[in-house]
Every structure is written in structure tokens, then in C-alpha cells.
Amino acid sequence: MATDDVPGESDRAGRRSEFSLWPASRKNRVRTAVIGIVVVGYAWAAGATEPFSTISLVCVLIPGVVLAAIAVAWPPERIPPPEKLDITGMFYWVIAVAALFEWEASAWKDDSLPWHPSLTDLINPLLGPHIVKSAAILLWILVGWALVRR
Amino acid sequence: MIMSTRAVTIAGFVLVIAAMFLLEFLARRPGSRIPTVGQWLGYLMRPRIGRVLVLLGWWWLGWHYFAR
Numbered sequence: 321m322a323t324d325d326v327p328g329e330s331d332r333a334g335r336r337s338e339f340s341l342w343p344a345s346r347k348n349r350v351r352t353a354v355i356g357i358v359v360v361g362y363a364w365a366a367g368a369t370e371p372f373s374t375i376s377l378v379c380v381l382i383p384g385v386v387l388a389a390i391a392v393a394w395p396p397e398r399i400p401p402p403e404k405l406d407i408t409g410m411f412y413w414v415i416a417v418a419a420l421f422e423w424e425a426s427a428w429k430d431d432s433l434p435w436h437p438s439l440t441d442l443i444n445p446l447l448g449p450h451i452v453k454s455a456a457i458l459l460w461i462l463v464g465w466a467l468v469r470r
Numbered sequence: 471m472i473m474s475t476r477a478v479t480i481a482g483f484v485l486v487i488a489a490m491f492l493l494e495f496l497a498r499r500p501g502s503r504i505p506t507v508g509q510w511l512g513y514l515m516r517p518r519i520g521r522v523l524v525l526l527g528w529w530w531l532g533w534h535y536f537a538r
Contacts, residue, residue: 371538380537384529391525401512402505409504412493420486427479435475439483440534447535460532467528470512 359461367454383461391468399469 366379390396420439427438447453473481497504505513515521 366536371536376537377533380529380532383532388525391521399508399512401516402509405505405510405513406503409497409502410510412504413490413507413510416486416489416493420483420490423479423482423486436479437476442480442483443535453536457532457536460528460536464525464528464532466508467511467515467525470508470515 360458363458363461364450364454366457367450379457383464387464387468396469401470 362379362383366376369376369379424439427436427441430436447456493504494507496502497506497509511524515524
């Protein structure tokens with residue numbers, strides 16, 4: 321047929337590896353919705369914990385252990401990494417990351433004096449409200465999941 | 471107006487983080503030579519040790535900001 325050469329939906333490179341927030345089958349949709357509700361509930365509960373408490377440590381340990389177990393025992397379909405990176409393009413990132421570390425290190429070296437606060441000193445007060453901390457924990461878990469898929 | 475040292479420090483963080491968002495935006499443009507965060511992290515995570523270190527870094531961030 322004349323259309324034999326035309327790539328179909330399933331032929332597109334990388335299509336199988338795309339992450340879908342709303343999977344096709346009903347069973348998968350239900351599973352994704354249940355996992356989503358559990359993760360949001362977990363983030364809400366974890367956001368209510370007191371810093372420097374055992375429960376707050378456990379709340380951070382659990383996602384780490386769960387994602388590590390998934391990565392080792394039930395690895396999801398991974399998004400193929402690039403074969404190589406453009407050196408010039410990557411260099412912009414190296415400069416930005418190095419600048420962030422240098423700025424943070426200089427604050428740390430000065431013992432985070434009020435006139436030179438570290439990033440942690442600036443972020444911690446923002447994480448005070450329960451909803452903000454829970455949202456940050458949810459984002460952290462989602463980033464962890466995205467990393468496991470890489 | 472002279473900025474206080476604290477304001478300069480905060481401005482430095484804002485500038486660097488804004489630059490990272492700009493880089494990500496530029497990386498997502500068609501034909502860009504700049505890799506996205508996902509691409510370069512994926513590249514770093516190709517060897518097992520890179521994968522372990524990146525995931526440990528992710529966990530450390532959670533511990534640092536949410537458990538301390």
C-alpha cells in the first residue's frame with residue numbers, strides 16, 4: 321500500500337517510553353488514580369510532621385525505600401537517555417549549577433550569617449505553612465518517580 | 471539606593487535559579503543544542519553509579535528540607 325511507509329502512531333520513536341498521566345486502559349486509569357490519591361494523602365500527612373522528629377525522618381525514608389525498591393525489583397520502562405550531549409549546550413548548565421553551589425558554599429562557609437543566608441535558610445521559612453510543605457513533598461516524590469524512570 | 475548584603479545574597483540565588491529556568495525553557499525549543507534537565511540527568515544516570523548518586527542526591531534533598 322502507498323501508506324506502508326508512513327509511520328503510524330505506534331511507530332514513532334520513543335512513543336512507547338512516553339509517560340502518560342492518564343493511561344489508556346480502564347484498569348490502569350483506576351490504578352493511577354488510586355496511587356495518585358495515596359501519594360497526595362501521604363504528602364499531606366508528611367507535611368504535618370514536626371521537623372527534627374523521628375516521624376518526619378520516617379516520612380522521608382519511606383518514599384526513598386519504596387522508589388529504591390521499585391527501581392531495583394520492578395523497574396518501570398525507562399526513558400532512553402541521549403547517546404551524547406552537546407558540549408557547548410551542557411556547559412551552560414555546568415556554569416549555572418557551579419554558580420549555585422558556589423553561592424551556597426560561600427554562605428555555608430560564613431556559617432549562614434543573617435547578612436549572607438544559605439538557600440536552606442531562605443527556603444525553610446517558606447515551607448512553614450502545611451499546604452506549602454505538603455506541596456513541596458508531593459513535588460519531591462514526583463521528581464523521585466521521574467528520576468526512577470530515567 | 472544601596473542594597474544590603476542580605477539582599478545581594480538573595481538576588482544572587484534568584485538570578486541563578488532564574489537562569490536555570492531560562493536554560494530549561496531554551497532547551498525545550500526545537501533544534502536547541504542545550505539539553506533539558508531530564509536529558510542531562512538521564513545521561514548522568516546511564517552508568518549504575520551515576521543512577522545511585524543522583525537518586526541519593528534526590529533523597530538527601532528531601533531529608534534536608536523535610537526532616538530537618
